[in-house]
Structure formats: structure tokens, C-alpha cells
Amino acid sequence: MTNGLPHRFRTLLTQRRVGAVAWWSIVSRLPVYLMSLAMVLVVREQGGSYAQAGLVAALYTAGMAVGGPLIARRLDRSGRRTVLATTGVLHPSMVAVLVWATRPGGWAQPVAAALAGVALPPANACMRSLWARLPLKEQDRDTAYLWEALLTEVLVIGAPLALAGLMLSGSAGLALTTVAVVGGAGALGLAFVHLPAGTEPEQADAGADGPRRLLGPLRDSAMLALTGIMATCAVPIGLMTLAVPAFVAAHGSPGSTGAVYACWGVGSALGALWLGRSQSQVAPHVRFPRLVLAYALGTGLAPAATSEPVLALALAVGGAPIALVSASELTLVSTVADSRSLAEAFTWASLATVLGDAMGQQAGGLLMDRIGPRGVFATAFVLALAGAGLAFACRGLLSRGATAPAECPA
Structure with missing residues (x-):
């Protein structure tokens, strides 16, 4: 290889x-x-x-x-x-x-x-x-x-x-x-x-528009759209973080929660190793919504799980696109953000993911007693599809906002 x-x-x-x-x-x-x-x-x-x-x-x-x-x-x-x-x-x-x-x-x-x-x-x-x-x-x-x-x-x-x-x-x-x-x-x-x-980075002028404004990189419509998509796609992660242990507790021993949950990360890593080689051949703003859709469809496997082993398999297979989605997000941040404020742009992107995850966990806790883990899995699937729809809707905006990464002399 x-x-x-x-x-x-x-x-x-x-x-x-x-x-x-x-x-x-x-x-x-x-x-x-x-x-x-x-x-x-x-x-x-x-x-x-x-x-x-x-x-x-x-x-x-x-x-x-x-x-x-x-x-x-x-x-x-x-x-x-x-x-x-x-x-x-x-x-x-x-x-x-x-x-x-x-x-x-x-x-x-x-x-x-x-x-x-x-x-x-x-x-x-x-x-x-x-x-x-x-x-x-x-x-x-x-x-x-x-x-x-x-x-x-x-x-x-x-x-x-x-x-x-x-x-x-x-x-x-x-x-x-x-x-x-x-x-x-x-x-x-x-x-x-x-x-x-x-x-x-080049030293920014103290009076420059970007770095000194409150929202900094988020004033750019492409960067704002990207962080919105990232936050939306992180909500299903938070929902499933609550639903996995609840499902395992209902179908087996809570002590196996860690092993089942780990299959999610293993699937993500293996998916990146298996599929990552071909990703650079497609423009970031084109491959990103496709990968988000694949991630959304992957979350749709969890509601069909009937046992711990089936859920572990669903998480492993469904999680295959997650690392690739993250990599495409990072690539897009590096292209749509102003080169003078890249560090801040990456920080806002990380915060969007953290906040979306936290919102999902909070929502999962509130919904668990009402609709159970399977219902929370289904909710995560619907929201992931919404994130994919948003990614496709913003594809043109991400393309128009793209600029070449800051070049350095070799």
C-alpha cells in the first residue's frame, strides 16, 4: 500500500x-x-x-x-x-x-x-x-x-x-x-x-475589520453557514451519546456500554483509513455535503438495532463517515476563513461542534423518559438529515466563499 x-x-x-x-x-x-x-x-x-x-x-x-x-x-x-x-x-x-x-x-x-x-x-x-x-x-x-x-x-x-x-x-x-x-x-x-x-500569520492592523470585531470570522456568511452546519450535525452526536447507554442498559448489562460506544470511534477511524485516500480528488465544497449525507444515513442504522451486538455493528458501520466529515470541515474552514484570523476561525468551528453536542445531550436527557432510546436515535436521524439538507443548500455559498489557503515559500 x-x-x-x-x-x-x-x-x-x-x-x-x-x-x-x-x-x-x-x-x-x-x-x-x-x-x-x-x-x-x-x-x-x-x-x-x-x-x-x-x-x-x-x-x-x-x-x-x-x-x-x-x-x-x-x-x-x-x-x-x-x-x-x-x-x-x-x-x-x-x-x-x-x-x-x-x-x-x-x-x-x-x-x-x-x-x-x-x-x-x-x-x-x-x-x-x-x-x-x-x-x-x-x-x-x-x-x-x-x-x-x-x-x-x-x-x-x-x-x-x-x-x-x-x-x-x-x-x-x-x-x-x-x-x-x-x-x-x-x-x-x-x-x-x-x-x-x-x-x-501576518500581523493584523489594530484597526482592521476582521480580528477586532466581536464575532470576527463569523461576520463572513460562508464561515457562519459552515459553523451552523457543524453545530447542527453535532446535535445528533449528543443525542446518541445519551441513547447508547440507555439502550445498552435496557437490553443487557450497563457494564458493556464502553465497548459498544467504542465501536463508534473504531468505525470512524476505519472509515477514514478505508475511504480517505480518494477524498482529496473531490473539491471540499462538493464532497462535504455528500459526506454529511452519508453520516446522516449512518445514524439511521441505530433505530433499527434490536440488541447490543446489532447496535455495536450499526455504530461501527454508520460511524464510518464521521472522521471524513470532520476532515472536510477543517479543510473548508481553512479555505473560507480570512487568512489573518485562521486560529480564531478554527476555534469558533470547534465551539460550534461542542455546543451542538451539548445541546444534543441536554435534549437527549429530556426526551429519554418520553420516547426511549429508540425514539432518541430516530430524532438524531431526522436532525442529521436536516444537517445534510443544510449542507447541500449552502454548497454554493461555501464555494463562493472559498479562497486559497495562505501560501508560504517552499
Whole structure:
């Protein structure tokens, strides 16, 4: 498989000056996918209630949502070194304060959690904007965004496992602090790794329209449409996140929920490896609605499930397009967003997905007692079809808004 996707990944990541930045970006992103869970474990370990743990985790997430676009905007204006170096020190410091200097029930712990969320290093936005600026062939750039989508799947599964491994030899507080420090070190590494000339964003004028406006990249109609589609398509994910454990509990042992749920991610990864090679041959604004439709049809398999094994198979098969959808979304962000505000654009895109997922989980919780897991699966299918319809309706807009990624001298 000299032309297969693993070969393309290897070719991309072994290019001069790409491997180092990709490595540091992985290390810096470890805290992103486990902080909320780890904070809940820490608060409970300290004797706090689930309500107090939920408040700390929620304030951390809120801080991340509020601070993310602002930090990313500063990243676009000042460059990666100042922002990543500052947040790479501040974030683990605030996590350490939360773990070792505060206790549940006081005001200091929620405040520390919110500040830690605000100070989270913008590693995702930084790396995704760098992929758009690095001197790469367009096929390699598409491969890079598919790598980003697959990496997300791996980190979502692997980061909590790493936390569990750390907790085997110590407390939740020590494990959380260790992960935060490692992530901070990764942010510092990403800040100071040497990149080709021209890779850094141009310094924006303080009076420029884009970066200084409240909504920044979302003022562009194509970017606004894309984030709307992403939020809509994330709602079914949230719905199914609630429906899967409910279905498993009703048809078997709740202890097998993790195994069934994991089939979703495995299907997504295998789908990307199997189908990803041919995706770069189709224009992003053309393949994106097709992939969203495939994702929607995939969600339609879950309502037909009659047992745990059938649901696991439905999730694996139906989840095959998910990573490809994510990769196409990232490619479109890099083409429709202003090159001066790429980091902020990627941050808004991530927030759209997070908010859609959260809305789906909230809706799933409210609907579960009324219509049951099968009804929630069906609702997810309908909403996914709505997302596909929106993607096809906006195809022309995404095409008109497309601009070439920022070019760098080779």
C-alpha cells in the first residue's frame, strides 16, 4: 500500500520541520480531552459532592468557551510564541492551584477552574491554522486535516486511558497535575519549535475589520453557514451519546456500554483509513455535503438495532463517515476563513461542534423518559438529515466563499 493513507500520513509527518511541530501539538493537546472528567474525579476525591464537581467542570468548560475565541484572536494578532508560552505556564499553574490550594465548597475552587479554562493553550487552533500556512502540496494539506480528525478520535479514547493509568500509581489530583504540566510543556515546545519562513500569520492592523470585531470570522456568511452546519450535525452526536447507554442498559448489562460506544470511534477511524485516500480528488465544497449525507444515513442504522451486538455493528458501520466529515470541515474552514484570523476561525468551528453536542445531550436527557432510546436515535436521524439538507443548500455559498489557503515559500 505505497499509495495508501498510512503511507500518506508517514510522508506528511516525516517532512522536514513538520514532524517536530506535529509531535509538540499532540503533547500540548493531551489536557483538552480529559480535563472536565479529571476535575470531577478530583473534587470527588477531595470529598465534594457531585453537584460541586459538576459546577467546577461546568465553569472550566464555560471559561474555555469564553476565553477560546479571545485567546485565538490574540494568537492571530501576536503569533504563537507569546500566546502559547503564556498559556503553557498559566494553565498548569491554575490547575495546580485548583488541586492543591482549594477545596470543595469554597469560592476559590470554581474561580480557579474558570481561570484554568480561559488559560487553556490554543493548541488545536494553532496547529490547524499552521497546516493551512505550512508549505505543503494541496494533497498533503488534505491529508493533514484528515490526520487532525483521526487524531481527535485517538485522543478522545486515549487521553482518559492515560489518566486512568496515572491514577493507578497515585491520586486523581496528582494525575491531573501531571497531565496539565505535560500539556503545558507541549505548548512551550509548540511555541518555540522552528518553522519555515512565512508560516507565521501576518500581523493584523489594530484597526482592521476582521480580528477586532466581536464575532470576527463569523461576520463572513460562508464561515457562519459552515459553523451552523457543524453545530447542527453535532446535535445528533449528543443525542446518541445519551441513547447508547440507555439502550445498552435496557437490553443487557450497563457494564458493556464502553465497548459498544467504542465501536463508534473504531468505525470512524476505519472509515477514514478505508475511504480517505480518494477524498482529496473531490473539491471540499462538493464532497462535504455528500459526506454529511452519508453520516446522516449512518445514524439511521441505530433505530433499527434490536440488541447490543446489532447496535455495536450499526455504530461501527454508520460511524464510518464521521472522521471524513470532520476532515472536510477543517479543510473548508481553512479555505473560507480570512487568512489573518485562521486560529480564531478554527476555534469558533470547534465551539460550534461542542455546543451542538451539548445541546444534543441536554435534549437527549429530556426526551429519554418520553420516547426511549429508540425514539432518541430516530430524532438524531431526522436532525442529521436536516444537517445534510443544510449542507447541500449552502454548497454554493461555501464555494463562493472559498479562497486559497495562505501560501508560504517552499
